[in-house]
Amino acid sequence: MTQNYSNEDLSAGKEMLLFAKDLFPLNRSLMGPDIRESFKKFRDKHEDFKQIEFNTGDKVFDWTVPKEWIIKEAFIEHESGKRFALFSENNLHLMGYSAPVDEILTKDQLLKKIHTHPWDKSAIPYVTSYYKEDWAFCMSSNQVEALPSGNFRVFIDSQFLDGKLCLQEALIRGLSDKEIFFSSYLCHPSMANNELSGPVLLNKIMDYVKSMPDKYYSYRFILLPETIGSIAYLSLRKDILKKNVVCGFNLSCVGDERAYSHIESRLGNNLSDLALSSALIDLENVIHYSYLERGSDERQYCAPGIDLPLSTFCRSKFGEYDEYHSNKDNFDLVTEKGLAGSFSVMKSIIRSFEFGIYPKLNLFCEPQLGKRGLYPNTSKLYKDKHPAKLRMDIISYCDGKMSIFDIAKLLKINLSLVLDELLILARENLIIINR
Numbered sequence: 474m475t476q477n478y479s480n481e482d483l484s485a486g487k488e489m490l491l492f493a494k495d496l497f498p499l500n501r502s503l504m505g506p507d508i509r510e511s512f513k514k515f516r517d518k519h520e521d522f523k524q525i526e527f528n529t530g531d532k533v534f535d536w537t538v539p540k541e542w543i544i545k546e547a548f549i550e551h552e553s554g555k556r557f558a559l560f561s562e563n564n565l566h567l568m569g570y571s572a573p574v575d576e577i578l579t580k581d582q583l584l585k586k587i588h589t590h591p592w593d594k595s596a597i598p599y600v601t602s603y604y605k606e607d608w609a610f611c612m613s614s615n616q617v618e619a620l621p622s623g624n625f626r627v628f629i630d631s632q633f634l635d636g637k638l639c640l641q642e643a644l645i646r647g648l649s650d651k652e653i654f655f656s657s658y659l660c661h662p663s664m665a666n667n668e669l670s671g672p673v674l675l676n677k678i679m680d681y682v683k684s685m686p687d688k689y690y691s692y693r694f695i696l697l698p699e700t701i702g703s704i705a706y707l708s709l710r711k712d713i714l715k716k717n718v719v720c721g722f723n724l725s726c727v728g729d730e731r732a733y734s735h736i737e738s739r740l741g742n743n744l745s746d747l748a749l750s751s752a753l754i755d756l757e758n759v760i761h762y763s764y765l766e767r768g769s770d771e772r773q774y775c776a777p778g779i780d781l782p783l784s785t786f787c788r789s790k791f792g793e794y795d796e797y798h799s800n801k802d803n804f805d806l807v808t809e810k811g812l813a814g815s816f817s818v819m820k821s822i823i824r825s826f827e828f829g830i831y832p833k834l835n836l837f838c839e840p841q842l843g844k845r846g847l848y849p850n851t852s853k854l855y856k857d858k859h860p861a862k863l864r865m866d867i868i869s870y871c872d873g874k875m876s877i878f879d880i881a882k883l884l885k886i887n888l889s890l891v892l893d894e895l896l897i898l899a900r901e902n903l904i905i906i907n908r
Contacts, residue, residue: 478810478813478814478817479817482813482814482816482817482820483809483810483813485677485680485681485812485813485816486808486809486810486811486812486813486814486816487809488677489670489673489674489676489677489728489809489812489813489816490673490804490807490808490809490812492514492518492673492676493665493669493670493673493728493804493807493812494804495514496511496514496669496672496673497663497665497669497804498663499511499662499663500544500564500662500663501659501660501661501662501668502542502569502570502601502660502661502662502698503539503542503570503603503638503660503698503701503702504529504539504540504541504542504636504637504638504639504698505541505542505543505544505636506543508639508659508660508698509639511659512524512639512641512659512696515641515672515676515696516641518676519643519676519679519683521643521644521645521679521683521694522641522642522643522694522696523641523642523643524639524640524641525639525640525641525642525706525709526637526638526639526640527637527638527640527705528635528636528637528638529541529634529635529636529637529638530635531638531705533701533704533705533708534704534707534708536701536704536705538638538701538705539570539603539604539638539701540633540634540635540636541633541634541635541636541637542569542570542631542632542633543631543632543633543634544560544567544571544629544630544631545630545631546559546560546561546628546629546630547559547560547566547567547571547610547628547629547630547631548560548561548628549583549610549625549626549627549628550625550626550627550628551620551621551623551624551625552623552624552625552626553621553623555621557612557616557620558587558610558611558612558616563597563663563800564662564663565597565598565599565611565662565663565664565799565800566597566610566611566612567609567610567611567629568588568600568601568602568607568608568609568610568611569599569600569601569602569603569662570601570602570603571602571607571608571609571629571631572606572607572608572629572631572633573608573629573630573631573632574608574627574628574629575626575627575628575629576626576627577624577625577626578624578625578626578627579624579625580620580622580623580624580625583620583625583627584617586608586609586610586627587609587610587611587612587617588600588609588610588611588612589611589612589613589614589617590613590614590799592795593613593795593799593801594613594614594615595613595614595615596613596796596799596800596801597611597612597613597616597799597800598611598798598799599611599661599662599664599798599799599800603701606633608627608629610627638698638701638702638705640695640696640697640698640702640705640706641695641696641697642693642694642695642696642706642710643679643693643694643695644691644692644693644694645679645682645683645688645691645692645693645694646688646691647688647689647690647691647692648687648688648689649689649690649691649908650691650717651690651691651717651719651908652690652691652692652693652714652717652718652719652721653690653691653692653693653718653719653720653721653823653826654692654693654695654714654718654720654721654722654781654783655675655678655679655692655693655694655695655721655722655724655819656675656694656695656696656697656703656721656722656723656724656770656774656783657671657672657674657675657695657696657723657724657725658671658672658696658697658698658699658702658703658725658769658770659672659696659697659698660697660698660699660702661699663800663803664798664799664800664802664803665728665802665803665804665806665807666726666727666728666729666788666789666794666796666797666802666806666807667725667726667791667797667798667802668802669728669807670724670725670726670727670728670729670788670807670811670812670815671723671724671725671726671727672696672724673812674724674727674728674812674815674816674819675694675696675724677812677816678694678816678819678820678823679692679694681816681820681823682823685823685827688827689826689827689829689908690719690826690827691717693714693718697770699769699770700770700772700773702770703770703773703774704773707773707774707779711779714781715779715780715781718781718782718783719744719782720743720744720745720748720782720783720822720826721745721774721781721782721783721784722745722749722783722784722785722786722819722822723769723770723771723774723783723784723785723786724785724786724815724819725769725770725785725786725787725791726787726788726789726790726791726794726797727786727787727788727811727812727815728788728806728807728808728811728812728815729788729789729794729806729807729808729811730788730808730810730811730814731758731788731789731794732758732759732760732787732788732789732790733753733756733757733758733759733760733787733788733814733818734759734760734761734762734786734787734788734789734790734793735749735750735753735759735760735761735762735784735785735786736762736763736764736766736767736768736769736771736784736785736786736787736790737761737762737763737764737784738764738771738775738780738782738783738784739764739775739776739777739780740764741763741764743782743783743784744782744876744878745782745783745784746784747876747878747879747882748822748825748826748878748888749784749786749818749822750878750882751877751878751879751881751882751887751888751891752818752819752821752822752881752887752888752889753818753887754881754882754885754886754887754888755885755886755887756814756818756887760790762790766790767785768790768791768792769785769791770785771783771784771785786815786818786819788811788814788815794806817889821887821888821889821892822888824889824892825877825878825888825892826908828877828892828895828896828899828906829906829907829908830876830877830878830908831873831874831875831876831877831906831907831908832871832873832877832880832895832898832899832904832905832906832907833871833872833873833904833905833906833907834868834871834872834903834904835902835903835904835905836903839865839868839869840868840903842861842864842865845901847861847864847897847901848861848864848865849861863884863886863890863894864894864897864898866884867880867884867891867894867895867898868898868903868904870883870884871895871898871904873905873907877891877892877895
């Protein structure tokens with residue numbers, strides 16, 4: 474099915490792209506001034522976001538909150554005075570959480586402290602060392618090959634301070650305490666798809682949810698540094714999340730136009746797995762990954778003993794596209810249409826929950842659709858199935874036990890099309906809805 478973009482979706486895509494471009498220059502990491510500034514930009518858009526803080530040294534399950542990293546400048550300087558790998562020119566040139574250094578090295582010594590991309594000679598890789606004190610630079614292979622012979626000064630003006638791990642959370646209340654949960658991460662420097670597409674999509678979903686009148690479900694939104702952030706958050710909120718969350722999504726790498734990806738929960742059979750797989754039916758280049766191919770915060774949300782009903786939604790999955798974790802993850806990759814498509818998928822799931830996910834036929838046997846203008850009254854042969862056949866197929870599974878997501882999967886029809894039909898049937902009072 475070729476995806477059709479509504480004006481609302483395209484407008485949302487444009488807004489998300491502009492917001493991502495505004496966030497792009499900031500040198501985010503686990504902790505530090507630029508991650509705090511990034512969070513503030515989201516709070517400026519939604520006062521509902523409340524900041525949660527953990528201190529350096531706090532134990533969160535098996536992990537310890539690290540020190541805050543402050544970086545001012547870094548570069549490699551040849552004995553001629555020419556400088557290379559300037560942090561001020563590209564913040565990916567420095568390995569994240571690099572320790573301070575000011576030393577003279579030979580070229581051979583220097584080369585041991587430079588990371589290059591494993592296959593793209595023109596790409597600068599993204600590398601970090603959060604939990605082991607070390608330092609290194611990152612350059613393209615082409616840049617490394619152009620380094621002259623001689624000695625080099627390596628200079629990194631950084632420091633580690635006791636600080637605060639910041640997360641932020643918003644709860645948009647509906648009539649029910651049952652929650653739909655959305656999470657994304659902010660902790661990487663300038664990368665558009667891996668870092669920024671998820672948070673700007675979460676922000677737009679929040680706009681959409683807040684615009685809905687008379688919401689039945691409550692909606693929880695969380696932005697945090699990946700891994701340590703979700704672990705810290707679960708150490709604080711796991712009991713209420715396990716009690717209230719009925720469906721959730723981790724949003725990552727949702728800005729390109731190449732694919733749609735579903736990374737399943739640990740067992741692959743919760744309500745989020747059903748909802749997401751049904752919303753992706755018939756879209757172009759849909760790929761389903763098992764939990765064995767996990768890599769983002771689904772690792773924490775679906776861990777044994779936590780087991781939230783959550784899965785991860787991507788366009789091209791992290792680690793599966795060539796530009797991943799490099800300076801080529803930019804706005805040549807992330808587009809308005811890519812973001813709009815992701816918004817459309819999430820919106821169809823939200824609309825389905827709010828409509829009610831367990832439709833039940835309101836009478837016995839097949840309803841007479843012809844007298845309602847919903848089925849042809851004249852019997853004749855059709856070369857292809859009459860469009861109303863889908864309507865009858867949907868009705869045949871409206872037993873109050875099978876969810877809208879199950880029906881879509883059984884019929885192999887995209888969730889949004891099934892929902893459109895159910896809205897027609899509800900308008901004619903042919904079905905009743907259970908949540």
